[in-house]
Amino acid sequence: MNQSYFAQMSKFVLAATSVAILSPIASASATSGFSTTVAQISDNSTGQQLLADKKVETRSRTTIERQTITTESRSSSVSAKGKKTGFSLAIWEPSGNLSEVIARISVKSKGGKGYLKERFLGDYKYKIKQKAKFAKGLKASDRIVVRLYDVQNRFIGYSEFECLSANTTVNLVLSAKPTEYQVVRTVYGVDADQDGTIDAGTTTYDYFTQVSDQRVSFLSSSQTFQGSQFQVEGLSTIPGTSVYPVSFTQGEYALVRQSFVSVFSSDLAEALQATPGSLVQVIEVSDNSSYDISQMLMNYRQVGMSRALQVGFSDVSTNYWAKDFIAELASMEILEGFPDGTFRPDAPVTRAQFAAMLRKAFAKGKIRQAIAFKDVSTQYWAYNAISEVYQMGFLNAVIGKDFNPSQSLSRVDILVALARGLNYQSSGSTDTILSVYSDATSIRSEYRSLIAALTQRGIVVNYPNVNLLNVERVATRSEVSALLYQALSSTGQVANISSQYVVGQQQQQVAVEEQTETSTEGVKPRRHCNQGIGNGSEGCDPGNSHPHGGSNDEGGRTPGKK
Incomplete structure (x- = not known):
């Protein structure tokens, strides 16, 4: 102020x-001597x-101007009531x-x-x-x-x-x-x-x-x-x-x-x-x-976040393809940058890091009992995150009771985990849905319906070629950010981000809730700010940090080198 x-x-x-x-x-x-009635929250409507x-309207001034935003009722073959x-x-x-x-x-x-x-x-x-x-x-x-x-x-x-x-x-x-x-x-x-x-x-x-x-x-x-x-x-x-x-x-x-x-x-x-x-x-x-x-x-991300959060990543330019996905997840304290001010968008993501992201992103009920992974000790920094996302159904054991926390994930690993954890099912012909991909034949049979379900919901993001899935390629931090954000968007928790790399965004716009035609008013920042945003959240490693020395799950950083 x-x-x-x-x-x-x-x-x-x-x-x-x-x-x-x-x-x-x-x-x-000062009337603390009076009793206070405490009521449970109703949950019935x-x-x-x-x-x-x-x-979108770009301006150079430093105020924020109101603009009208209109929504249209869209038909959808996939819906979720709740x-x-x-x-x-x-x-x-x-x-x-x-x-x-x-x-x-x-x-x-x-x-x-x-x-x-x-x-x-x-x-x-x-x-x-x-x-x-x-x-x-x-x-x-x-x-x-x-x-x-x-x-x-x-x-x-x-x-x-x-x-x-x-x-x-x-x-x-x-x-x-x-x-x-x-x-x-x-x-x-x-x-x-x-x-x-x-x-x-x-x-x-x-x-x-x-x-x-x-x-x-x-x-x-x-x-x-x-x-x-x-x-x-x-x-x-x-x-x-x-x-x-x-x-x-x-x-x-x-x-x-x-x-x-x-x-x-x-x-x-x-x-x-x-x-x-x-x-x-x-x-x-x-x-x-x-x-x-x-x-x-x-809309208010540039001026509406706490000053305690890291803002701006030196290696995420203003025209970087995943800039908005990264910035929004960072502003939600789901992921963060490195101490040197970078985000390292091309770095891989490990299973432990992804578990920490999922734990912060989704609040889901548990569908199965926890198991004691042989290679994840109770002192491991991501122990709680791994246990919880396993119980939520996102990630499975690799072999027997091994989790392989340091293993890098492929793009298909990320996609399958999201589809399973969100329990998404496809409707219609799987082959027809997947025909949008020029490399659809590379998708293993047991994963085809899961990826089709994500495709229907506009969750799949492919860069630089929107029609090339590249399922076996190691997923980068920027790709995981885009896919995770789109998964959140599919549940209605976050706003839609327009991107030419979201598969079928222009054609399908599949919604996950019953929609009615309505209109809203919003705002758009006029000033140009660095959109990269980080955080210092506790309780999760966003798959981002490798400081010197040991750490733990609550500190939100992966042990190892920077």
């Missing part, structure tokens, strides 16, 4: 804090996701003192046992009582952060909520004097029929957050201040004790009763520290607006 903004914020926070100390609201954050194809995570967000201020508010939205994605670095999703100007829908690219247990500003760019409140495994309705309610009392009521729950109300018979999460001195408190109760100012017609009556998701009250990442939840920190993304409108354009929310989160993540 720039110095002038810090100065403005400091003066404002001091003034607001002085008032709050004298108000009954201020004492609410299906939400509809939005798909978008980005219209629960889709998305949310609609409405903002209320019952007293009528505010007519508009800016909602700065970001996401902390659930990854392994913790959360990834916070990523910016955009600044949205709401009229009070307006609603907007956000879909695609989320999963249950991801946390959404909303920082609220008035139209004079004064910070007025903070909220955080946990995504449910179905469509969700979220309501944020501001106090009568939000510039003085930075208190927000958060009310949300499952909305399976998407009618804008929380479904009867499901849990309603209902709690308050208060900001003081740039720290936010998740309150246990509203009993010590006038709750009526936060009551909105159509919402439930304010409960005596707050109702939180379990993860907000228990475990390492609990938020309730924590006094050091910072609203702003030095490692936040550039866009999260800038004054609204100064770095990216504020998006005007219109009635029934819909936004594709996976597309927003990609």
